[in-house]
Amino acid sequence: MDCWQQIKQQLRQRLNAHDFSAQNSAISQYQLEFTPDSASDDVLAWLKGQCCYPQFFWQARESATQCVALGQVNYFTELAAAQAFLTAYPMQQLQLVGGLTFEGEAHFYLPRLWLEQRAQTWRITLTLSADDQQSAVEAFLQGLSPPLPLKQVQTTLRLETQNYSENEWQALVGEALAQIEQGHFTKVVLAQKKTYRSDTAVNPYDLVAQARVQHADCYYFLWAQTPEQVFLGASPERLYQRDRQRLITEALAGTAVSSDDPQQTEQQQQWLLQDRKNIHENRLVVEDICAKLANFSQHLDIESLTSRKLSYVQHLVRKIAAKLYPDADDSTCLSAIHPSAAVGGLPDRAALNFIATRQNFRREWYAGTLGVMSLANSEFCVAIRSTLLNQDKIMIFTGAGIVAGSVPLLEWQEIERKAAGILLLFPA
């Protein structure tokens, strides 16, 4: 019997031993630790083999742990309800996965199965609730499949539509600049959506595997509530990481080119660190995040300006740390910080209104936030540098912050450069 059969059998044994009639604890969890047969086994490959939804793959930046959530025990479409649920089970350290769309819709799950891979050790957690039917959980376990090997992506993409031509984009940037000039807001982040068709079916798990190789130092995520819509990406941006009352976040904004030419990259870095428009663009994000955090933090620390190099672009970044008041939970933090001025604007209400009325598409998960939350700790990324797969349609999203001093042509070049970085995931 292979290791996957054994795991299924062990989970089934736990299920059979579980007393569904005992109502003393509404949520029960069973954990197994194991080492898969093959050292090259990967939770992403395991997820590729599954046909149950919702699915979530997550690897936080600076973390060696890769996580997968499969299926659902509970589903919340209100952030406050998700938070209240965690608060109701203080002893169990339950973890919810999900996030908020750019427009603020909440989608959080308590997953049926949670897999964590750290080096060669995998930990599986099966969650059962008092409302579960034994037969439904049995069917879920029955449906678990062995991993499918990850493959190199190879496809040719054909651009079908883009929401803005170069001229239309520059006109929209001009409109935003006029509003900035008139004092309606100081920053607004505009976005483009490009829709491609591929000549062969593109596998989303293979794309994430490609992203892990191509884009170092990022958050890697895959989010599929149904098989028809798979959202994935490699984002360099942290919304925040919280360990009890300690929160760290960052202002990541302001962009220059980065390439495999070290001299050009170095010269671009020097330019970026001194460029007034980019420094202003970054400072507005610091102002936005700090003003929001100040409402529920005992103190804030703001580090000095540095740059962060990625494979195709580099950004200005300032790290921010906060000590939260004890009653500030993830519901407080998420609803206050998201969307920050790195993807929305400042002041946020006026900028978000401009986006809602002038931007010709709804962003949904693009520039939303995804992550994992529990009472003790949580981490969320800003879901940029992302792609939505819808059958054979591939949509890629990019945005750029418009501030006083923005040059429409340069903002076009910036989003084109960001798009080229995402397109690296689709080698012909």
Ligand SMILES: C=C(O[C@@H]1C=C(C(=O)O)C=C[C@H]1O)C(=O)O
């Ligand atoms: C909105 C995006 O990126 C944001 C905009 C940036 C900018 O305009 O300089 C830089 C990083 C992000 O805050 C995106 O990549 O889609």
Ligand SMILES: [Mg+2]
């Ligand atoms: Mg910019």
